[in-house]
Amino acid sequence: MPRPSxxxxxxxxxxxxxxxxxxQxxxxxxxxxxxxxxxxxxxxxIRHHAGNREEIINAVVTHVLAGFAEVTTMFAKALPEKRGSYAAVDHLFDDHGYSDPAEMMVFQSIVAAADRFPAESEALLKWVGDFTAVIVEAIKRDFxxxxxxxxxxxxxxxxxIYxxxxxxxxxxxxxxxxxxAKNAALLLLRSLETNASTQRAT
Incomplete structure (x- = not known):
């Protein structure tokens, strides 16, 4: 395998x-x-290899979002066809479910500076939507x-909650x-069980 340039x-x-x-x-x-x-x-x-400050910030956001997207894809593939929504909650709230602290700080920094970094904020919002959609699809399969x-x-x-x-x-x-927090997420899922039972009874 060739060495990176x-x-x-x-x-x-x-x-x-x-x-x-x-x-920091x-x-x-x-x-x-x-x-x-x-x-x-x-x-x-630094400027030669990475550009100016704005280009470097964009590169950081792109790097972090690429990592988020990869994890989201793996997360979606790991969910079983049955009770996938419950598996999602188990995964998100287990003891090893925390995100990388540095990546979470980048996430929070983009949110805090959304008005000054609109392109980066839009990209982050799209990822949140994609991540949420994985859970929506698991719920639809289960209910x-x-x-x-x-x-x-x-x-x-x-x-x-996550x-x-x-x-x-x-x-x-x-x-x-x-x-x-996990119990709160499970309560939300169980509310759908009641909802589904009511719809079947009518």
Whole structure:
């Protein structure tokens, strides 16, 4: 297998350093000076390999979203045909379900600076929609009788709970908080069981 080019290796090094800057200082805190300190590269060399500050920020967001998209694809493929929605909740809220802290900081930084980075925010919003759609489809397979509105509502509730508890991970909250969050997600799914039973009875 051929070795990656110097350009590719340098770009990856710069993107990783910029991601650390985002995690520490937010998107607004990404500067060529800080990237230079992190990588040991001169600013002209950074610009040569990765472009200006805006291009580097875009590269960081693209890198993080590519990782999110890959995980989402794997997540969707891992869900069984039956009770896939329950498997999704098990996966999202198990003890190993936390996102990478640095990637979550990039996520939160984009949300916080949405008005100043519209293209990046739009890309992130699309990924959230794609991620939610995976859970919607699993719910529809498990509860074919329920209306789309109900499936969408429950899926969005589960995703909102997941993002909430995941965003708190750097604070190291009590373990039971994650268990409570999982129970809340399961209550949403079980509401569909009642909904489906009612529809079958009418």
């Amino acid at each position: 110097v350009q590719s290796a340098r770009l990856n090094e710069i993107v990783q350093a910029a991601a650390k800057c985002v995690a 200082y937010g998107l607004e805190g990404v500067t060529l000076e800080r990237i230079a300190e992190e990588t040991g590269l001169k600013r002209p060399l 074919p009788e329920v209306e789309t509105e109900a499936a969408e509502t429950v899926a969005h509730g589960i995703v909102a 993002f909430n508890v995941d965003s708190l991970a750097p604070l190291k909250p009590p373990h039971e908080w994650r268990r409570y």
